[in-house]
Amino acid sequence: MMVYTSKYPPFFVTVDGVVLTVRDDALCALVVTRGGEPYKGTLALPGGFVDIDEDLPVAAVRELSEETGLSVRGQHVEQLATYGAPDRDPRHRTISVAYLVVLPDLAEPVGGDDATDAHWHRVTWLLARKDRLAFDHRHILRDGVERARAKLEYTALGTSFCGSLFTIAELRRVYEVVWGVELDPGNFHRKVTGVPGFVEPSGEKASRGTGRRATLYRRGPLAALNPPLTRTAMK
Amino acid sequence: MMVYTSKYPPFFVTVDGVVLTVRDDALCALVVTRGGEPYKGTLALPGGFVDIDEDLPVAAVRELSEETGLSVRGQHVEQLATYGAPDRDPRHRTISVAYLVVLPDLAEPVGGDDATDAHWHRVTWLLARKDRLAFDHRHILRDGVERARAKLEYTALGTSFCGSLFTIAELRRVYEVVWGVELDPGNFHRKVTGVPGFVEPSGEKASRGTGRRATLYRRGPLAALNPPLTRTAMK
DNA sequence: CCAAAAGTGTTTGATTTACACCCATGG
């Protein structure tokens, strides 16, 4: 094994992922069960050590794939924040760069080689008690959820929770679940279809159970919303 | 000198500060002239290496004080983002955690021990050419300015550019300079005084040159603005 | 008195909200 020497004290750099989706009318995060010490057997955000020549977002995507079998190609990935309290890891001085990933509720994680298993859990459940997540991952998850909630308002992040084709009602459910409010279907429809570049009609129609068929839309090119969507419940 | 060995490759962790203020009707950032290699003699954001037992924001504040003689006690300091491209520092693999600091135009930096000198420069000038700043500091500065511009809209960050007592007109100048727009004095006044908790009247009056004396306000307890200030020029 | 800045009033138009109502579909 290679041994490195340095006149400076060693830092360890990791990446962690706050991977969010909307499942069963609840905001859910992806977690793995830790297979090694410390916190063995405890739930944790997927993540791991950054390679010495590896860019940070590349490491985040790689760890996600290795630990959960999930590919995030073409999905929303953004840097969240960096966590570096001196005592956040009992072993070493570790700096963790957290990434926020937003996925549609499609891919079922399979559990990769590093972790014993990967699961979706409701964020309300994960955050309800202080000891459900290892390290400072509760703090990281809270920040990720807060970021997602805020960005729904003034960006098109909501569409990242939907598949490539979605109905306006599906998009509305995303907002309702993430914000925990009820929105007026008619007003929401007018609002999102009225912002140029937010969503684009695909021409196709959905057949989702009973009722009139809804138009299927795809994500528009717009990233930032101006004016922002109102956060006061339109209901 | 102590020598550390590790089976993992060494990462170096630094902090850098995007320190903004409004001076002479322009948005300005604090920069130092590098005294050592690499990029010796080039302008750079103030920053330096994190100590092995030091928390990240503590390191940011310490480096700022050492390099510029500036105390940021009680001022706005927030984490901006982390920059970790493998080739961003020609010497080592270095991860830099950037902080955004917003100050009123009061303290004159003096130049500390690490850097040869510290100056305020207009961000337009610093960003106008690719080679005015060392490393990826142009990128970091651009992100910091963008963050500040965005946060003016939906938080009370604007008041952090002002001293402890300020007039509504001074606050308005901050918005005008940072956004590069002209705002209607009357509408702006009504808006900011109308949001509960944004600014609080101090009871005192300013005597700023000619014209009627303006009421002096101080920062209110409000952090997030809902609804956001409109960004379309009220003029 | 005059210029200039502070602050208020007022009008107009846009946006938000609430909710009625018709459309289309599956069962």
Added chain:
DNA sequence: CCATGGGTGTAAATCAAACACTTTTGG
């Protein structure tokens, strides 16, 4: 046919923008 969700119409309330106008100060 009827329950259900999709989508549009519409009126009231609220908010934003433009700008007139009064107040207060320095020179």
